[in-house]
Amino acid sequence: MRLREILVPEFDLGMTLNCGQVFHWQKHGRGFTGAIAETPTYVEQEGHLVRFAGIDAKELAHYFAFDHLLTEICASFPKDAALQTARQFCRGLRIIRQPKWECLATFICSSMKQLGHIRQISLSLRKRFGTARKICGQQVLLFPPAERIADASEKELQESALGYRAKNLRATAQQIASGAVDLASWSGLSDLELHDRLCALPGVGTKVANCVMLFAYERIGAFPIDVWIERVLREKYFAQRQSATKKELAKFASGYFGAYGGYAQQYLFHYARTAGKQKREDSSSVSRC
DNA sequence: CTCCAGGGATGAT
DNA sequence: ATCATCCATGGA
Numbered sequence: 001m002r003l004r005e006i007l008v009p010e011f012d013l014g015m016t017l018n019c020g021q022v023f024h025w026q027k028h029g030r031g032f033t034g035a036i037a038e039t040p041t042y043v044e045q046e047g048h049l050v051r052f053a054g055i056d057a058k059e060l061a062h063y064f065a066f067d068h069l070l071t072e073i074c075a076s077f078p079k080d081a082a083l084q085t086a087r088q089f090c091r092g093l094r095i096i097r098q099p100k101w102e103c104l105a106t107f108i109c110s111s112m113k114q115l116g117h118i119r120q121i122s123l124s125l126r127k128r129f130g131t132a133r134k135i136c137g138q139q140v141l142l143f144p145p146a147e148r149i150a151d152a153s154e155k156e157l158q159e160s161a162l163g164y165r166a167k168n169l170r171a172t173a174q175q176i177a178s179g180a181v182d183l184a185s186w187s188g189l190s191d192l193e194l195h196d197r198l199c200a201l202p203g204v205g206t207k208v209a210n211c212v213m214l215f216a217y218e219r220i221g222a223f224p225i226d227v228w229i230e231r232v233l234r235e236k237y238f239a240q241r242q243s244a245t246k247k248e249l250a251k252f253a254s255g256y257f258g259a260y261g262g263y264a265q266q267y268l269f270h271y272a273r274t275a276g277k278q279k280r281e282d283s284s285s286v287s288r289c
Numbered sequence: 290c291t292c293c294a295g296g297g298a299t300g301a302t
Numbered sequence: 303a304t305c306a307t308c309c310a311t312g313g314a
Contacts (some may be wrong), residue, residue, distance in 0.1 A: 110310080111310035111311060112295075112296080112308080112309040112310050112311080113297085113308085113309070114308060116298075117297070117299085120298080161296080161298085163295065163297070164294085164311090165310095165311095168311085202311095202312095203310090203311070204310095205311050205312080206311095226310080227309060227310090245290090
């Protein structure tokens with residue numbers, strides 16, 4: 001298949017797909033295969049050049065948020081050492097625009113799971129319930145629609161290693177399939193109202209709601225606090241006040257990091273996970289030698 | 290406010 | 303081959 005190409009400054013495809021915001025892209029050759037909504041897509045990067053197949057340039061640009069002005073976003077950040085280091089490390093990482101149901105379902109499954117495991121759950125759900133398509137001779141499995149999950153039995157869902165999440169995923173899928181909930185219609189809600197509506201869904205609490213707001217509703221200020229971010233906040237910003245509650249951390253974060261807090265969060269998160277791991281591997285290999 | 294079930298992979302011994 | 307560790311939600 002012939003690849004088309006566009007020029008995108010300030011973009012790191014690999015980091016964007018592997019930073020824990022999306023879980024279905026597979027490494028293939030020098031790029032990645034996956035689906036953008038229902039469209040099987042291949043995408044690779046060489047310097048500032050992005051080559052792709054299967055999808056419109058416009059849809060690709062929308063999904064990967066090539067319109068986000070990273071320079072301006074970073075310039076708006078507070079100038080503390082932790083965030084400056086993280087943003088250097090995460091240069092080119094973009095918060096993408098995911099389909100709402102797919103994002104919601106994936107993050108319901110993500111609770112109490114690590115990134116690798118969330119990938120496996122996503123793959124298992126797509127294998128069992130999703131439609132198979134092809135791009136560049138490679139199979140791509142679409143994320144199953146809510147109707148398909150709603151029709152599955154809890155037992156079937158359990159076979160994707162969902163544990164107690166199966167019940168929540170199914171209950172939420174049923175609300176969507178029945179029409180009681182229309183995710184698209186929530187786009188116009190205020191941040192607060194959207195957060196409340198999401199939290200009313202089974203299996204969705206503050207953290208998952210904030211992830212969905214950030215990754216599917218373009219609420220770039222949303223600041224999900226998981227254990228990694230909580231650790232970073234306590235170490236770097238609350239060193240004197242270890243007694244601070246999670247609520248206080250959230251309040252601080254939403255004020256301190258500004259309108260693009262979600263970007264700050266993702267950069268701090270990815271740096272803490274990736275650089276932290278490298279440090280651990282380095283020191284363990286040193287001690288072995 | 291605090292405590293804790295819950296499950297499956299992954300990493301350490 | 304066992305044992306500890308990772309983790310968000312929801313209910314007590």
